[in-house]
Amino acid sequence: MDWLLKDWFSHYNYWIAIFLMMIGFYTVISRGNMVKQIVGLNIFQTSVFILYISLGNVAGGSAPIVREGITLFSNPLPHVLILTAIVVGVATSALGLALIVRIKEAYGTIEEDEIREVDRMRESVEIHIEDALQDKTLHEDTPR
Amino acid sequence: MEQVIVTVLLGFLAATAVAVIRIKNLFAIVMLFGVYSLLCASVFLIMDAGDVAFTEAAVGAGITTVLMLSTVALTGSAIRIDKGSDKRNKLMPLALVTLTGLALVWGTLDIPPYSDPAAPVHQHVAPRYIEDSPQEIGIPNMVASVLASYRGFDTLGEVAVVFTAGLGVLMLLGRKKRKDQNKS
Amino acid sequence: MTRDPVLKITAKFLIPLIMLFALYVQFHGEYSPGGGFQAGVIFASAIILYGLVFGVEAASAVLPMSFLIRQAAAGVLLYGGVGVVSMLLGGQFLNYNLLAADPVSGQHLGIILVELGVGLTVTAVMVIIFFVFADRNRP
Incomplete structure (x- = not known):
């Protein structure tokens, strides 16, 4: 219990980042609505952003822009990585949302388990059709 | 003082995230996600990352919300309510997430520790x-000089x-007219 | 597309300001927070606001899809082109030292060009994505 109290404030940011990451992870892996899964993926992503920016912070530091009278700066490297990651993230989520729109058009639903059900039904229908076709060809082959 | 503000804002963030996964209406989820992004931007601003906060505010609270809303307009905003049998299936992911989180x-x-100047980073x-x-x-803005010059190759890849x-979205959704012509 | 006059007047007032702010962020990014990524997103949000208030047809009349695709490609090509030019001048790929008479102004010129390329691509891609999604929403 001692380490918990000691580390509370110094590691609070990381723990919140992990909490958010796990919320996003849960939304993605529990079969549900696909738009919700994209939102979960975005929450996962922002948790990584928070972790990086927390790591780059320096006590008493300032934003990494040279100005008069400022000597201590935060680490600019995580800022650069995260800045580009945010814009790439929105572009890739847009791709995911576009896929969802196509799935809705093809299946009529965006619930993951309903999509699986539709797939299963289509497969069994296909097997029936194949069986029927094979039966038909067999009957045609046999001489009357 | 700074640490107190960060602590409170991160608490808000966690609460918003919990609300996002509990709500059963997609429209509300998307709007809450906009709030979440804006809170994120404030956290970044207080952690001295002005450029990142700027981008997150413009992208997360602006563009992402608009895109998600246009998707929800196409798919409908209702989420199917869980039946009793589905709830049992949620235990497995919950256990997995808890274990991963603890690890x-x-x-x-x-x-x-947070904001330790002696950290290896x-x-x-x-x-x-x-x-x-x-x-x-x-140039005075170090983020700009690292982004465009020291790590220019990285940024080329990101662009x-x-x-x-953009091309992928265009290929997936940008062919409606042709489909209509085939139908008629 | 809205018929609300308040929204229309406010949007008409705000859109030029948002665009001007985007240009400021783009070209002042070396001195204050900003740069191509942010400026591109802000410029795109001005066009998206126009599309939301006055209809996507009106917005696509201003920026047709063929132009946007070319703009997106031109941004990436401008970025890569700066790298190739610095190679042709005898330096390494994307090392801007040789672009001007002295290394510091070379770096300055290179960063401005590269950020411009980033801004062009990001604006075009964000607007393309919005147009495509909004197009699907029309019956």
């Missing part, structure tokens, strides 16, 4: 960027990814 928390105990390339970039590049994602 990660155990891992964070080795990370140096601040020892390697960052001092060079901070000390030499004003003379070498001649290519954004371009490719």
Whole structure:
């Protein structure tokens, strides 16, 4: 219990980042609505952003822009990585949302388990059709 | 003082995230996600990351919300309510997430404390960027000089990814007219 | 597309300001927070606001899809082109030292060009994505 109290404030940011990451992870892996899964993926992503920016912070530091009278700066490297990651993230989520729109058009639903059900039904229908076709060809082959 | 504000804002963030996964209406989820992004931007601003906060506010609270709303307009905003049998299926992911979370928390105990100036992250390339970039590049914003010059190759790749994602969306959704012609 | 006069007047007032702010962020990014990524997103949000208030047809009349695709490609090509030019001048790929008479102004010129390329691509891609999604929403 001692380490918990000691580390509370110094590691609070990381723990919140992990909490958010796990919320996003849960939304993605529990079969549900696909738009919700994209939102979960975005929450996962922002948790990584928070972790990086927390790591780059320096006590008493300032934003990494040279100005008069400022000597201590935060680490600019995580800022650069995260800045580009945010814009790439929105572009890739847009791709995911576009896929969802196509799935809705093809299946009529965006619930993951309903999509699986539709797939299963289509497969069994296909097997029936194949069986029927094979039966038909067999009957045609046999001489009357 | 700064740490107190960060603590409160991160608490808000966690609460918003919990609300996002509990709500059963997609429209509300998307709007809450906009709130979440804006809170994120405030956290970044207080952690001295002005550029990142700027981007997150414009992208997360602006563009992402608009895109998600247009998707929800196409798919409908109702989420199917869980039946009793589905609830049992949620236990497995919950257990997995809890285990992973605990393992990660155990891992964070080795990370140096928040905003420690002696952390290894601040020892390697960052001092060079901070000390030499004003003379070498001649511009005050270190984020811009690292982004466009020291790590220009990285950024070229990122721009290519954004371009490719745009093309991908265009290929997936941009062919409606042709389909209509085939139908008629 | 809205018929609300308040929204229309406010949007008409805000859109030029948002665009001007985007240009400021783009070209002042070396001195204050900003740069191509942010400026691109802000410029795109001005066009998206126009599309939301006055209809996507009106917005696509201003920026047709063929132009946007070319703009997105031109941004990436401008970025890569700066790298190739610095190679042709005898330096390494994307090392801007040789672009001007002295290394510091070379770096300055290179960063401005590269950020411009980033801004062009990001604006175009964000607007393309919005147009495509909004197009699907029309019956």
